[in-house]
Structures are given as C-alpha cells and as structure tokens.
Amino acid sequence: xxxxxxxxxxxxxxxxxxxxxxxxxxxxxxxxxxxxxxxxxxxxxxxxxxxxxxxxxxxxxxxxxxxxxxxxxxxxxxxxxxxxxxxxxxxxxxxxxxxxxxxxxxxxxxxxxxxxxxxxxxxxxxxxxxxxxxxxxxxxxxxxxxxxxxxxxxxxxxxxxxxxxxxxxxxxxxxxxxxxxxxxxxxxxxxxxxxxxxxxxxxxxxxxxxxxxxxxxxxxxxxxxxxxxxxxxxxxxxxxxxxxxxxxxxxxxxxxxxxxxxxxxxxxxxxxxxxxxxxxxxxxxxxxxxxxxxxxxxxxxxxxxxxxxxxxxxxxxxxxxxxxxxxxxxxxxxxxxxxxxx
Amino acid sequence: xxxxxxxxxxxxxxxxxxxxxxxxxxxxxxxxxxxxxxxxxxxxxxxxxxxxxxxxxxxxxxxxxxxxxxxxxxxxxxxxxxxxxxxxxxxxxxxxxxxxxxxxxxxxxxxxxxxxxxxxxxxxxxxxxxxxxxxxxxxxxxxxxxxxxxxxxxxxxxxxxxxxxxxxxxxxxxxxxxxxxxxxxxxxxxxxxxxxxxxxxxxxxxxxxxxxxxxxxxxxxxxxxxxxxxxxxxxxxxxxxxxxxxxxxxxxxxxxxxxxxxxxxxxxxxxxxxxxxxxxxxxxxxxxxxxxxxxxxxxxxxxxxxxxxxxxxxxxxxxxxxxxxxxxxxxxxxxxxxxxxxxxxxxxxxxx
Numbered sequence: 001x002x003x004x005x006x007x008x009x010x011x012x013x014x015x016x017x018x019x020x021x022x023x024x025x026x027x028x029x030x031x032x033x034x035x036x037x038x039x040x041x042x043x044x045x046x047x048x049x050x051x052x053x054x055x056x057x058x059x060x061x062x063x064x065x066x067x068x069x070x071x072x073x074x075x076x077x078x079x080x081x082x083x084x085x086x087x088x089x090x091x092x093x094x095x096x097x098x099x100x101x102x103x104x105x106x107x108x109x110x111x112x113x114x115x116x117x118x119x120x121x122x123x124x125x126x127x128x129x130x131x132x133x134x135x136x137x138x139x140x141x142x143x144x145x146x147x148x149x150x151x152x153x154x155x156x157x158x159x160x161x162x163x164x165x166x167x168x169x170x171x172x173x174x175x176x177x178x179x180x181x182x183x184x185x186x187x188x189x190x191x192x193x194x195x196x197x198x199x200x201x202x203x204x205x206x207x208x209x210x211x212x213x214x215x216x217x218x219x220x221x222x223x224x225x226x227x228x229x230x231x232x233x234x235x236x237x238x239x240x241x242x243x244x245x246x247x248x249x250x251x252x253x254x255x256x257x258x259x260x261x262x263x264x265x266x267x268x269x270x271x272x273x274x275x276x277x278x279x280x281x282x283x284x285x286x287x288x289x290x291x292x293x294x295x296x297x298x299x300x301x302x303x304x305x306x307x308x309x310x311x312x313x314x315x316x317x318x319x320x321x322x323x324x325x326x327x328x329x330x331x332x333x334x335x336x337x338x339x340x341x342x
Numbered sequence: 343x344x345x346x347x348x349x350x351x352x353x354x355x356x357x358x359x360x361x362x363x364x365x366x367x368x369x370x371x372x373x374x375x376x377x378x379x380x381x382x383x384x385x386x387x388x389x390x391x392x393x394x395x396x397x398x399x400x401x402x403x404x405x406x407x408x409x410x411x412x413x414x415x416x417x418x419x420x421x422x423x424x425x426x427x428x429x430x431x432x433x434x435x436x437x438x439x440x441x442x443x444x445x446x447x448x449x450x451x452x453x454x455x456x457x458x459x460x461x462x463x464x465x466x467x468x469x470x471x472x473x474x475x476x477x478x479x480x481x482x483x484x485x486x487x488x489x490x491x492x493x494x495x496x497x498x499x500x501x502x503x504x505x506x507x508x509x510x511x512x513x514x515x516x517x518x519x520x521x522x523x524x525x526x527x528x529x530x531x532x533x534x535x536x537x538x539x540x541x542x543x544x545x546x547x548x549x550x551x552x553x554x555x556x557x558x559x560x561x562x563x564x565x566x567x568x569x570x571x572x573x574x575x576x577x578x579x580x581x582x583x584x585x586x587x588x589x590x591x592x593x594x595x596x597x598x599x600x601x602x603x604x605x606x607x608x609x610x611x612x613x614x615x616x617x618x619x620x621x622x623x624x625x626x627x628x629x630x631x632x633x634x635x636x637x638x639x640x641x642x643x644x645x646x647x648x649x650x651x652x653x654x655x656x657x658x659x660x661x662x663x664x665x666x667x668x669x670x671x672x673x674x675x676x677x678x679x680x681x682x683x684x685x686x687x688x689x690x691x692x693x694x
Contacts (some may be wrong), residue, residue, distance in 0.1 A: 036358015037588065068587045112632040121533065168358045185451065189539040217386040218679040220359075253639045261636035262398045267628075280618045286677060311647040316653070 020330045021054035024161045027209045028154050029201070030240060031164045033231075034213035035223045039245040043213045043309065044165040048324035050333070052089055052098045053326060055158035059083070059153065060100040063146055064167060069100060074319045087319070099159065105142035108149045112151045116190055134254055140178030140193065147179060147228040148194045151201045154208070166210075173227060175236045176202060176210070188207040205238035213243045214298070215290035225301045241305040241336060243329075244295060246290055249310045254281040307332040343693045348373045348380075351570065352481040355493070355599075356581035357591040361612040361673075363387045365481040365581050367395065367417070368689040372481040374415035375497050375690075381416040382520040383467055385460065390681035392419060398487045404471070407575050409683060416477065418467070420655040425463040426453040433559035448542075448549040460485045461496035491598050494571060497564040501557075541625045566576055576609040582661060584611055584654035590662060596664050597671065600613040610693065611658050612673045614651075621648035 002253075023045075024030075032044045049056040062069050062079055070079050087098040090245035116128075133161035153162055166172045179198040186192045197228045201208050210231055214224035222240060231237050258277040262269045269277075299306065310328055312321055346352075346369075354366040360563045363384050365477045373380030381404050387397060394406045395417040402424045404416035425442060434440035443449050453459060461484070486492045535543045570576060578599060582592035595607050626645040632638030671693040680689060 029421045037360060041587065066591075068590065084484065116537070118533070185447070185542065189537055189542055190535055191534075192539065218390070218681070222389060251639055251643055252642060253636045256636045256640070258637070258640055261640055265632055265635045265637045267632065267637055276618050277640045277644055279616075280647050282638055283618075283647070284618055284643050288678075313650045314653070 018336045020050050020055070020333050020335060021056060023333045023336070024051040024054060024056050024058075027206060027240075028157070028160075028179070029150060029164060029208040031163045031166050031172075031176070031208065031210045031237075032213060033166040033210055033221055033227065036168040036170070038213050038215050039211050039309075040168070041066065041068045041072065041165055041323075042209075042325065043148075043243050043245055043329075044163050045069060045317070045322045046309065046329050047211070048098045048100075048163045049087060049160045049261065049322050050329045052087060052096045053093065053233060053330070054075075055094050055096050055182075057089070057096040057297075058161045058163060059159035060086070060163045060165060061150060061153070062100060062102050062165050064165070065104065068317070069165065072319070072322050073100075078102075085320075096160070101327055103146050103149055105145055109142070109146035111149065111244060112145055114157050140174075140181045140185075142336035143175045144182055144191065144195050144198060144251065145197045147176075147201075151198055173234065174229050176231065176237060177197045180235065187262045196231040198236055199236075202235055202237045209240040211243060212304075213245055215246050216244050216294040216298070218294060221294050221301070225298070228267035228302055228304070235319065238280045239304055241301060241307050242298070243307045243309060245300065245309045246311040247291055247295075247308050248284060251284065254285045254288075305336050307336070343608055343610075343669045345669055346579075347575075348376045348378050349478045350480075350575050350577065351468060351573075352479065352577040352579060353468070353493075353571075353581045354481065354483045354581055356484075356595065357588055359577065360581050360583045360588055361610075362483040362581045363391065364689055365579065365610050365673075365693075366481045366684070366692060367391065368686045369579070370417070370479065370481045371415060371683070371686050371693055372690050374409070374411040374413040377412040378478040379414040379416070379476065380481065381418065383418050383420060383464065383471065383480065383482040385464055385483055385485045386680075387419065387422050390679070391685075394682040402467075404477075407683075413478075418471075420460070420464055420467055422460045423453045424461045425467055426459065429466060429555075429560075429563070432515045433556045433563070435555055436683070437548075439556070442552040443549070444505070446545060446549045446552060448545040449552075458498075462499060463495040465493060465497055465567050465571065466563075469563075469570050472570060473566075491595075491602065494602055495568040497571075500566045501561045501647075532586055537563065572603065578604055579608045579610060580661075580665065581610045581612060582604045583613045584657045586653075586657065589657040592661055593664055596661075607669050608668050609661055609665045609670040610673060611661065611670065614654055614658070614672055614674050615647055616674060617649050617651045618644060621645070621652050622640075 004094075030047065032040050032047065034040045045062055048060050051058045052301040060069060065078070067078050070077065070086065075084070075086060079100050081102055081104070083099050083101040085097050086100045089097045091097040110122055110126070113119065150164055153159070179195045179202065182191065183199065186195065192265050212224050212228055212231075213219045224328065228239055228242070232239065258274040259268065260283075261276070293307075295306065307329060309325055309332070312324065314321060352366075352369055354362045355361055363386075366384065367382050367387075370380040370382035382395075384392070386398070387395070391532055392398065393498040396407055397417055401418055402421040404418040407415045407417055409415060430443050430449075431440045464485060466482060471477055471480045490656070531543050531547075560573075580592060580596060580599075581590055599606060624638065625641050625648060629638050629641035629645050632641060658670075658672070673689055673692045676685065676688055678685065680686060
C-alpha cells in the first residue's frame, strides 16, 4: 500500500504537473464540506465542471435535497435518485459529462435491504415505523447507508471523479464520524462490515479526500480551521487544498482620486459623482484588505494549500457562472505548489 | 421593526450562515434596552461573540451580561445532553429509573448524537425558560438544520418513537400480552439483530423498558412545546442574506412555515451591499469606454457594486412581498464581523 502511494506521488511529481486532470485524478472521491453559506454547492459545481472539462467523467452526489445544484447547471427539475446528465461533454474540447444524483438515506436503505436479501420485508419495515426505531436506536446508520452507497460507487469506478456535496460544517463532522461511531456501537453484522469499509475509504487518501470551503471572513475562517482539525483527528480523512470562495477580484488603482483620474482621462464628472466613485472605491479597498488579512490568518492556522475563487458580482449562479468559476479553479490548481510525497 | 413585540418568545430561523445568532442576540439586547428581562439562547455561536456574551463554555443556565441598559440581558449556550438528562430526571419515576436510562448506551447515543435532538432540546429549553417566568423575552436561534423545519418537528420525533407499535409491544409489561408480543416482535428483532447485531437490540430493549411509564410525561411535555411554537403570540423572525441561493431557501422556508400554520412575523435581510446610488447602465458603459485608465477602474468598481445592489434589492423585494405585511429589517454589510456588544448595538441600530 505504502509503495503504491509513493509511486503515485512520484509519478505526479515527475511527469504530471498539477493540472486540473492531475489534481482530480489523485483521489476518486472528493467530499466538499464547509459551514452554511460559504458556497459549498457553488464549489461542488465548479469542481465537477473543471474535472469534466479536463476530460474526466464526474458524478455529483447531493444528499440534502437542495435545488441549487441542478439550477446551477440550468436544470429546472430537481435532481433524483436516478442519475441525470447536468452538463453533457463531447465536442471538440473533449470534455466529459457532469452527471448528478441525489442519495437520500431512505432510498439508500431500501436499496440496502434489497441487496441484502430483505426485499420482501423492506416495505413492511418502512411502513411499520420499524425503520424509525432502528435509525434512532443506531444513530449514524442513515449516514452510513449514504456513505456506503458512495463507497459502492467508488468501488465500481462509476465515474472518474465523484463529488459529494456534504452536509453543512458541524453536520459534516458527525456525518463522516458515523462510520467510526458505528464500529464502536455495532460489533457484528453487515452494518459493521459496511462501516468498516467506509472507514477504509475515508482513511485512504488515494480513494477519498475532503475539500473544505470557506470565505475570507473571521467566523468562517475560525470554523474551517476547527473543522479541519476535527476531521483529521476524529475521522482520519485526508484534506485536499482548502477553497477560499467569494474573494473580490483585486482591483488596483482604487486609491486614486476620482477628480485626478478624470482630468487625466480628460473626462467630465457629474455633480457628486466623484464622491460616489470614491465611496465605492473605499468600500472595495477596505473589503480587499480585510480579505487579505483573513487569507493570511487562514494560511497561518491551517497548513493546507489554498485555492482562491472570485466573488462574482452577478448574484445568480447559472451555467455561465459555473464555467467562469471552473476556469478560475483550474487556474488556482495550476498555481498549486508541487505535491509532496506523504 | 420597532413594532416587533419585546415580550414573549422569539424564534430566529433561516438557513446556515445568514447571521441568525447575531440577529437573535441583537433582538435580546434591544429588549434589555427597552427595560425587559431578556434572555438569548444560542446553539453554536462564533467563539468571539460567545466570549463577548460571557459564554466561554456550555452553561445551560443563563448568565447575566452587565451593561448600561434599563432591563436585563442574559445569555445561554445550549448544552443538548444536559438538557436531555434533566428532562429524563424530571420525568423518571425515581432515581433508579433515571440512573438506568442515563447509563443506557442507546440513550447516550440519542442524547448526544441523534440528528434532531439538538433541535428538540433547543425548543425544550425555550419552553422551560418561557415557563419559568424569569424572563419577559426569550430569543432563540435555531440550529443549522439539514431540513428547514426540523426544529418544528423535533419535539414530535421522540413521541413518534414512543408511539411506535413495536416499541409499545416491547414495553408491555403484563404476561397476558406476552404471547402476542413474541410472534411479531421476535421476528422484527431477529431481522434487526441480523443487520446491526444483537447488542444493539439488547440496548434498545433495555432502553425501552427503562423508559416505561415515562412516555406520558414526555408526550405531554412535547405537546406543551408544540403548543408554544404554534401560539400566535410566538414570534418567528426569518433571517436571510440577499444571495440568490439563500433567498431561494428563505422563500421555501416561509412556505413551509405557512404550511405549518405559522406566519413569519418579521424578516431580517442581513449583509446587504451598500448602494452607492442606483444603476442606469451608464457607469458600466463608461468603464468599458475608459477601460485601462484609472477612471475606468473606478467606474468598473462602481458598476460592480451598483449591479450587485440592484439584484439584491430585487431579491429583497421578493422576500418582503412573500412575508407581507410583516415588518422587514435591513442590515448592511458591516465593516467588521460582529463579535461584541458594540457590534450587536450596530446591528440593532439598523433594525430599530
């Protein structure tokens, strides 16, 4: 196992520079996690599209039933348990498909029961409320069913890259800890086997990594640092570079006096316009400075490379924005330091 | 939002990361300023705000915050497990029963890790504080949930479990039922044991048996909590940020509350960009014409903010229309994270 790891790393050090394809081939499953409101879904979409544009078939797995992901790719209908293609590949660019599906615990449970010779009683179990009792009696069982299904998709090499849009921060730790928790609680049986296989998946950096997302603001930075250490300590999962989302693209020259700038361009400013331009410029400079401070603070607190994504002044997220962000993420990946053998 | 009541119970809800905790604390502070005895219950505050509120650790009993207001300001950071433990002790038939439950492996799982327990205990704590009559105003922020309305459903989760037919069969004490029990229950238990292992089943049976006699108390308590949530006097404040995705969630949230027979009593839209005047498209044109010059950069920047502001305003209008005639509050992007009483005062100054 160790030999294989160093071999992979050696190859990626030697021949493959960290281009998007190389980056996305380091591991089959990337779990995207972060505090609510930091743009997890946006990053999942951009990441998947980047991988697909690099020729890797990508499957996004959504577990909270949110509609944002489908809409980001211009799809009106919500996602379903059946896989759909969100962004078809092909064409001259050689892009691969971005596909997506939901994976709810209930669906995963029914599938699990079917696969384990309990097809006939699965309906009764659901209907009688027995499932409620069991899932209460064995906390984490719902999470383990979802992760177990992800593991099955990984094992079958169902896509070149599987992007799992994880629950929001605190829940993400609980979600990923479910497997180790179950190993303590359940000593025998197929659920234990399932939990063990999920632990194996989570602890193998060649199969699975967590990509954390944050904003360059004080609270999100604090929380992402805390989550990162919890994930490493308690779950033992490897961390991919951390994505800092929503950074104002840096504009230089914002400190120049509008009146002076106007005279240099031989332009005329209307009454009060200089003040408005100055106020807007000051606001941006102030925000840019705060962001730079938080980015530096994150770098100090968390020894992970950072991938920066720009704030898009269009507040909506559609296919065009996803492509812009995918390109930006690709640029950020190319700027990453050379991978170091673990 | 001056018309927002400063007495009773206020629940701040909305999706994660929109600033519920900050708004909840600002509302409690405003209550204290108006001479009320106000208490804010927070679930998982950011550390610096927690420190400012004297919430260095989980306390589970409110701590008083001193300041120059005529009323009182108290704060509490919810300790889910202790709250649940207290509930068990309250309804147990005696020390022995409480001890057996608290020591049970399944109970420890439920009280510590069960999704929904945190929501349940937040509402339980809210009810307890309201019931004690120590405070005029109790403000609670809801946990970030996987599903928007988990906190409304939370108190019912345990009673639903207690009502479960199989569970009821398990705890039936008298011998007369024993025969009827065995056929259905044994089959079920065998299936469960096959999947998760016999120990889990043993723990579960022990838990259900230990719980015997307590379900009525729990059920009544959950009913009280539900009644409080459904009480028209209970105020629901929907907190949102003006981004497309969170607005979408807030609209969904408002619909779900409405379906549950609950109206949004106030809306707070947090982190609005400053406006710098209305856009008319001219600034973008000038930015393009002047591209490459310093003035072009300044216009491009102004155009960025005016465009984003215009979209935020349309999101805002959509939300405000959704919850009309509820009052709406706007909180702009503040230059710093809110992490002390001054920050809360600043938020409050935009709301009241």
